[in-house]
Amino acid sequence: MFDPVINSLPAFAGFFATAVILLAVFLVLYVFVTPYREMSLIREGNTAAAISLGGAIVGFALPIAVSVVVSHNLYAMLGWGVVAGAVQLLAYVAARLALPQISSSIPQGKVASGVFLASLSLGVGILNAGCIA
Numbered sequence: 001m002f003d004p005v006i007n008s009l010p011a012f013a014g015f016f017a018t019a020v021i022l023l024a025v026f027l028v029l030y031v032f033v034t035p036y037r038e039m040s041l042i043r044e045g046n047t048a049a050a051i052s053l054g055g056a057i058v059g060f061a062l063p064i065a066v067s068v069v070v071s072h073n074l075y076a077m078l079g080w081g082v083v084a085g086a087v088q089l090l091a092y093v094a095a096r097l098a099l100p101q102i103s104s105s106i107p108q109g110k111v112a113s114g115v116f117l118a119s120l121s122l123g124v125g126i127l128n129a130g131c132i133a
Contacts, residue, residue: 015068015077022081026060026088033089036107048106048114055118059125060088066129084128091124
């Protein structure tokens with residue numbers, strides 16, 4: 001009864017560990033690209049920063065999850081991870097070009113800016129995931 005699960009555990013562990021590493025690398029790059037420090041803002045209770053970063057995390061994770069389901073290949077997952085990260089970073093750059101004040105709005109706690117940025121990240125992540133499938 002548990003044999004299929006036990007036999008699948010090494011593959012699961014490999015994919016899960018790779019996904020967590022990809023997410024960690026993406027987070028480091030994302031907070032490097034943004035001119036404000038999300039983690040410090042979140043620790044201070046800044047809702048806009050929490051919403052914005054949360055949207056970027058989910059927007060990145062969706063294509064990674066789809067790449068696992070579709071490919072069952074760690075190398076393909078890594079490749080799609082690079083693409084997903086680049087797409088999310090480009091979405092942030094596009095948001096800054098469209099709304100230059102967003103760089104100051106998030107640190108000021110303006111929730112509307114956080115919701116917009118999160119929605120953009122989620123929308124781009126969903127489209128990215130759909131294109132992988």
